[in-house]
Amino acid sequence: MQLAFYFDQTRCTGCYACAVACKDWHDVPAGPASWMRVTTIERGKYPHPFIAFACTPCYHCAQPACVPACPANAISKRGEDGIVVVDRDACLGKDKCQMCLEACPYRAPQFGDEADAKMQKCDFCIDRWAEGKPPICVAGCPMRALDAGPITKMESRYGKLHEAEGIRYHEGLRPSLVCKPRRQVYLASY
């Protein structure tokens, strides 16, 4: 079984509730490490701008680039649910390594600003999942733009699109994400 996120980009207002809820739940301090990142995609020219937001946690790829990239074998993919986890004790730390970050096109591996920070990242809220609860970002999204569950269920519920504005599907990695993209229409002048 492979767990996956669903992201409805048409609903996302870039409100950051997911990002803050994640930092609170996982006790991640303010700073460079952010397990859930919300980025703003801006295109177009006045008076025809286009804005979309992309929610980027870890997509727990079917074939994660970070796992083979890690020289210390600190990153592994769980057989039972496909969650990609890091053993922070085994991680070599940002000063020595960062190979995982270089390998990941989504920049999901995160490092704090402390000396020789160990890698940390979205763990799909394993603790909550074990209690039958969705990840904290999903549970808290004020726009109900996120969902989570087995990828087959996400695909049957929401379709098979895996890309959105600011989120590319890498065939070689197969990120576990189902999307409803915001179409790149520029709001026409009335």
Place this chain on the structure above:
Amino acid sequence: MSDNEQVITTLCAPHCGGGCLLKVHVRDGVITRIETDDDTDNVQLRACLRGRAWRQRIYHPDRLKRPMKRVGPRGSGQFQPVSWDEALDTIAAELKRVVQTYGPAAIVHWVSGGDQAALHDGWRRMSRIFCMLGGYTRPWGLHSYEGGIFAELTCFGMGYTAHTRDDLLNSRLIIMWGWDPAATIQDTNTAWYLMQAKERGTRIISVDPRFTASTSAFAHHWIPIRPGTDAAALIAMANVMVMENLQDQAFLDRFTIGFDAFKDYILGKEDGVAKTPEWAEPITGMPAATIRRLAQEYAAARPAALIAGIGPGRTAYGEQYHRAAITLAAMTGNIGKSGGSCGGKSWGPHPLGKMGSGPKIPPNQVDDTVPDPPGKLPNRKYYIWGHGIINVFRLTDAIIRGKAGGYPADYKFLWISNANPLNQWPNTNKTVEAFNKLDFIVTEEHFMTPTARYADMVLPTTTFFERVDVTMSASCPVSYAYRRKIIEPIGESRAPLDFATDLARRLGFADYNDKTDEQWVDAILQESPLTDVAAFKRKGFHKIELTGPSVPFRAQIEDPKKNPFYTPSGKIEIYSRMIADLNLPNCPPIPKYIQPWEGRNDPLAEKYPLQLITTHTKRRAHTQFDNVPWLRELEPHAISISRADAAARGIRDGDKVRVFNDRGALIVPAKVVETIMPGVVDLPQGAWYNPDESGLDRGGCANVLSLDRPSPGGALPSNTALVQVEKA
């Protein structure tokens, strides 16, 4: 979840108009995590980023832990901690001295919505003390939407005009006029209902100087408009409807008075200028064809909700915009109908939900016995923040000039509750001058805010996590929350009613508070629809089941004979005799476009060519949460400037710029965007004023640039200011 961890439900309501459920994890007396609503039976009240960030606010290293007494010059930040006894003794002595020497009117209480609750709320408990002392000066008026209140009180005779947000699902067309609920919240589920409406096929059009997150997410069309010209666009739309005979004449005949006078104005019979789209185009920047099409679509789509945001009302003559919006809603017959909107202000208290108000407040001898000043609507005192003889926007000037300036008193003592007025009143440098004139300032705070730095005594208060209270949210669904004491107070901070009781005793009012907080909560809930208070307290929360939208004026429309409107005529007053009787300059009895001061045609625009608007950012609630690291890192504070205006000034994205006019100057980074109308710059209000030695504000407080001049109908023109921007 470990065994010694508890999860306690409470309600967040920090001055955003929302009320969101928080599920607070506590272990060994410390809050460890916060979840939000996961109710599976009702519509959930999910918290925004601010609600999720409370932990860093509660445990912020800068939380005030002891009373602080000023020992250096005002604004210097030089304070020394003192005991509560010393703080309250000092305050009591000052209060007595001021009352004896100058009379009770010399005491001013300023309270805002920073900490909304029944028991520890700022207004009730302090008002009681001051009234027991013989009264005090309380300003009337609201910064947020006084222009909207003026319009509603004159058109409808009352100010409770908002449909519950679930009614957005019944609209065929929604016009978001200067309305960005994705950032401002304004009821917990506003954005969620808008999204559902969009997904059901409702057309949504956004009229706004900015292409906002709300525009991006909800709107099918964006129509940029110059700030302060909204009334002109709406009036031109009315002209189109009349010229093309699109108005709902039966509705107008039956439910309104004064349409003919308005018609004469828009057709040019009054002043020889027909208010056509071609007339409005150079004023508003909206193409005439766009105005025409918008008028046609609004008239044709029924029901349609014109949601008039309160931002455009915070302009010079902002009340005209609100009156024009209501007039259009009447012309399209959308008032009192599900899926429609009466065109009133986009937000305000709902009359839904009910609970008691605690102990009775004695009459205020300073203003209860004095007639309202000229220029104030006779029915204003019956609506929120309506009592008083000093207009809120005149308060700074009143403190500076006092009796010599024609004001009723000399003002000496200022008590501030739940507010950061030095930052949030318009014209910060003038507010500094006013604060420096006062004998004594007390503020209740969590932090050493810009206001606190000018206070003589700063009292550390608890957050709602640290005390018992009860509160109500007018969100959709309306809900009640018992706010349990979840953790012990931080440092020596105290619950407001607790130290107020101590102060009252020092002033000789031993009977000020004869109940415990729990007993007060029970008493307050006696007057609520909650039948089982004990069960409610156990659960901590109660949602009133949604039984369909609440639609104001439905009764008036369905049976007008039995249910007249609350106006003198019993009808919707497009022409208002009440306004005519006020006899104010530039405040006509029918809605009109009046060229604003500091608009782009003001001669001052040669020196200061950019129109400044001061909007809301999602990472603050006004000034609250500005110091929370989890929120600060999300978006830097910056002034948004169009690419064209930036290029003309050699400004690149991220450059530090100096923003200035005759009232002040500040330094802030520039954000160069395609999402704002050229000629307009946006500096979100609420950043903390932080002047350097030369008086240049390094904090980027927007009110350094705003003007403390109220509009004749009371609107605060915080979105009317001309500035120049240059590379710093």
